[in-house]
Amino acid sequence: MAVKRARSTGAAVKRARSTGAAVKRARSTGAADRPQPSAAKSKSETERQLEIPSSLTVNQLSQLLGLSVVEVIKQLMRNGVMASINQVIDYDTAATVATDFGHEAQEKPRSAPAEEMASHQRFLEEDAALLQPRPPVVTIMGHVDHGKTSLLDAIRQTNVIATEVGGITQHIGAYQVEIDGRKITFLDTPGHEAFTAMRARGAQVTDIAILVVAADDGAMPQTVEAIDHARAAGVPIVVAINKIDKPEANPERAKQQLADLGLLIEEWGGDVVCVPVSAKKKQGISDLLENLLVVAEVAELKANPHRPAVGAVIEAGMDKTKGPLATVLIHTGTLKLSDTVSVGDTWGRVKAMFNEKGKRVKQAGPATPVAVLGLNSVPQAGDTLLAVADERKARAMWQERQAAKQQLAQAPGKLMSLDNLYTQLSAGAVKGLNVVLKTDVQGSIEPIRDSLERLGTDKARVRVIHSGSGGITESDVLLTIASKGIVIGFGTRPEPGARRIADLERVDIRYYDVIYNLVDDVERALEGLLEPTYVEVIEGHAEIRAIFTMGKKGKVAGTYVTDGKVSRGAQARILRQGESIYESKVSSLRRFKEDVTEVATGFECGVGLEGRSEFEVGDIIELYRKERSS
Ligand code: GDP
Numbered sequence: 129m130a131v132k133r134a135r136s137t138g139a140a141v142k143r144a145r146s147t148g149a150a151v152k153r154a155r156s157t158g159a160a161d162r163p164q165p166s167a168a169k170s171k172s173e174t175e176r177q178l179e180i181p182s183s184l185t186v187n188q189l190s191q192l193l194g195l196s197v198v199e200v201i202k203q204l205m206r207n208g209v210m211a212s213i214n215q216v217i218d219y220d221t222a223a224t225v226a227t228d229f230g231h232e233a234q235e236k237p238r239s240a241p242a243e244e245m246a247s248h249q250r251f252l253e254e255d256a257a258l259l260q261p262r263p264p265v266v267t268i269m270g271h272v273d274h275g276k277t278s279l280l281d282a283i284r285q286t287n288v289i290a291t292e293v294g295g296i297t298q299h300i301g302a303y304q305v306e307i308d309g310r311k312i313t314f315l316d317t318p319g320h321e322a323f324t325a326m327r328a329r330g331a332q333v334t335d336i337a338i339l340v341v342a343a344d345d346g347a348m349p350q351t352v353e354a355i356d357h358a359r360a361a362g363v364p365i366v367v368a369i370n371k372i373d374k375p376e377a378n379p380e381r382a383k384q385q386l387a388d389l390g391l392l393i394e395e396w397g398g399d400v401v402c403v404p405v406s407a408k409k410k411q412g413i414s415d416l417l418e419n420l421l422v423v424a425e426v427a428e429l430k431a432n433p434h435r436p437a438v439g440a441v442i443e444a445g446m447d448k449t450k451g452p453l454a455t456v457l458i459h460t461g462t463l464k465l466s467d468t469v470s471v472g473d474t475w476g477r478v479k480a481m482f483n484e485k486g487k488r489v490k491q492a493g494p495a496t497p498v499a500v501l502g503l504n505s506v507p508q509a510g511d512t513l514l515a516v517a518d519e520r521k522a523r524a525m526w527q528e529r530q531a532a533k534q535q536l537a538q539a540p541g542k543l544m545s546l547d548n549l550y551t552q553l554s555a556g557a558v559k560g561l562n563v564v565l566k567t568d569v570q571g572s573i574e575p576i577r578d579s580l581e582r583l584g585t586d587k588a589r590v591r592v593i594h595s596g597s598g599g600i601t602e603s604d605v606l607l608t609i610a611s612k613g614i615v616i617g618f619g620t621r622p623e624p625g626a627r628r629i630a631d632l633e634r635v636d637i638r639y640y641d642v643i644y645n646l647v648d649d650v651e652r653a654l655e656g657l658l659e660p661t662y663v664e665v666i667e668g669h670a671e672i673r674a675i676f677t678m679g680k681k682g683k684v685a686g687t688y689v690t691d692g693k694v695s696r697g698a699q700a701r702i703l704r705q706g707e708s709i710y711e712s713k714v715s716s717l718r719r720f721k722e723d724v725t726e727v728a729t730g731f732e733c734g735v736g737l738e739g740r741s742e743f744e745v746g747d748i749i750e751l752y753r754k755e756r757s758s
């Protein structure tokens with residue numbers, strides 16, 4: 129098979145890189161409008177003093193200030209700084225904002241781990257001269273039963289075991305094959321779900337996706353999903369038309385269906401490589417591998433092997449005899465025996481490493497999968513591994529990460545939502561809106577997608593990165609997280625697992641039944657005109673135990689606060705047998721004839737409500753306030 133091709137693969141290979149993006153600072157704000165320093169007004173002098181680290185994200189700053197991210201981003205903008213929620217800003221920039229809000233800022237002494245992280249970030253933009261070609265990392269995707277597992281096995285058998293006399297392969301989550309003296313790394317877990325789950329956790333390890341399409345079955349729903357997931361990640365696709373040994377195989381029909389999905393193969397004038405194979409008969413395997421190498425070459429995959437290792441955990445578990453065992457795919461650098469490593473929520477020292485043949489190895493370079501022994505506990509798939517100077521640093525990094533995690537868990541609002549779209553667009557944090565669209569019926573997809581994509585402008589593109597009919601699935605939500613987008617459900621709802629992840633990861637899911645409303649909301653969001661959505665926060669309940677008539681003022685309820693608190697001005701609703709019968713507001717609040725602003729649980733008080741006061745003894749007053757959901 130001659131593989132001479134001068135090709136320009138459409139999709140550039142993008143790596144998930146945590147570059148501490150430089151913040152553009154053009155501070156020419158002579159008459160910047162200062163915010164109301166209301167947040168700091170009531171605080172004592174000592175509380176005003178604020179220790180700010182030498183660098184931090186906008187989100188972390190908002191946490192420190194006790195303000196919403198939006199407020200902080202707005203203030204940054206007034207100061208001439210365009211920064212997104214997760215962008216790293218320096219002390220000076222943060223201190224200016226803190227001062228604007230009435231704080232006295234102080235720089236927190238720089239800790240060792242922060243420096244370590246910074247040096248890793250520097251390394252990631254390493255000297256081009258040190259970069260060397262590295263093997264591609266390949267994931268197999270496709271519809272169920274189209275032969276993903278069979279193809280992985282066929283590749284492994286034809287190219288690994290054949291060269292190893294009596295070699296026993298060990299399952300470590302990935303393996304490498306060699307062809308013409310060049311290596312290719314395959315991830316063992318096929319499917320776009322695993323691929324996107326890793327991406328949602330911040331680890332994009334795959335360079336090329338093989339899309340398996342069974343020649344007898346053609347493009348099926350998960351084929352479409354796989355294409356969308358690979359595209360959203362910017363990973364080039366190589367098509368393997370499988371099962372060509374079957375009498376009923378119809379490769380031409382499969383190619384036509386792929387073309388309809390926008391995947392135009394080379395034979396038909398496109399730039400997508402397509403190789404016919406039979407995993408069962410082991411036909412076409414080496415042709416497929418050669419083509420992968422060509423695509424890899426076009427992508428110019430490189431890494432610097434002469435630096436401390438950075439990798440991603442692709443599998444991890446507890447080995448009964450050996451302890452925590454993690455397969456790590458090295459991204460850049462070389463991992464060596466007895467290196468100290470920081471890995472997600474844990475750390476350790478590399479005691480031993482094994483390759484996929486179960487053989488002990490002393491080091492592992494870029495794109496090499498290796499099982500690592502010596503971690504203190506089991507990390508999670510998607511965790512980043514960093515080789516660090518010593519245990520003290522690993523421990524300190526762990527502590528920082530815990531703190532960061534806690535802050536993130538407490539941060540209010542959605543990470544990306546229609547409500548904050550405009551702010552994020554203005555801040556340059558996003559270039560448009562990524563939408564995962566699920567509808568009740570197939571027929572609704574086209575009109576909605578068309579109307580949505582038509583709303584986009586040069587500055588703010590609306591992209592439907594995936595669409596389909598049926599419930600909102602876990603993989604939809606994961607794709608949304610990985611793409612920093614939102615989910616739109618049209619006449620459809622999330623499956624329980626999907627809802628759980630969406631809640632946990634604060635993904636914005638919008639539900640509609642009328643196309644007009646959907647399009648209108650997105651249009652307003654793009655223009656920054658969308659009314660923010662509010663969520664109700666229950667503040668407390670008070671039981672009505674007596675009614676007093678106060679002349680012209682009407683009636684006052686004598687109540688007992690059963691939980692939470694009652695405060696003047698709070699929203700209130702009257703519940704009778706659990707049902708809301710009346711909505712109002714607390715207009716007066718008294719304890720022993722004294723006007724008060726707040727009454728806590730376990731106390732009695734007199735509550736007056738705005739408007740008609742239609743309540744009875746035995747009714748419950750529910751107190752709540754409304755908060756912006758983002
Ligand atoms: P997966 O669900 O995509 O992992 O698919 P599997 O690898 O489990 O294969 C599904 C079925 O298709 C199995 O019964 C395989 O034996 C069969 N199969 C896979 N590849 C081929 C092939 O090239 N030719 C034929 N005839 N059958 C195949």
Ligand code: MG
Binds near residue numbers: 276277278318
């Ligand atoms: Mg399988």
